[in-house]
Amino acid sequence: MTEYRFTDYFENEVLRKRPYIRKEWCIRVCQNPLRVEPQEHNRYRFWGEIDELNGRVLRVITLEDKRTIHNAFPDRSFKK
DSSP, X not given: OOOOEEOHHIIIIIHHHOTTOOHHHHHHHHHSOSXXXXXXXXXXXXXXXXXXXXXXXXXXXXXXXXXXXXXXXXXXXXXX
8 A cells, every 4th residue: 555645735724725635646646537637847737526516627746756645626627
């Protein structure tokens, strides 16, 4: 089982601004993404559908190790 970590930014800012987001959802998206792509600054974007958000897609940003979660938010513009 892969261990996931969270940046201080995620812990202090993301969860404060979006208290409805759950860490387990972010991990689920990273483990079973609809799509993954590299992002600038050696980060990665993961997208995944979250049933608990009425099927909306959550975008999760990780650091280059793909195991340290840095940001997460519902992505209204994601096209399946």
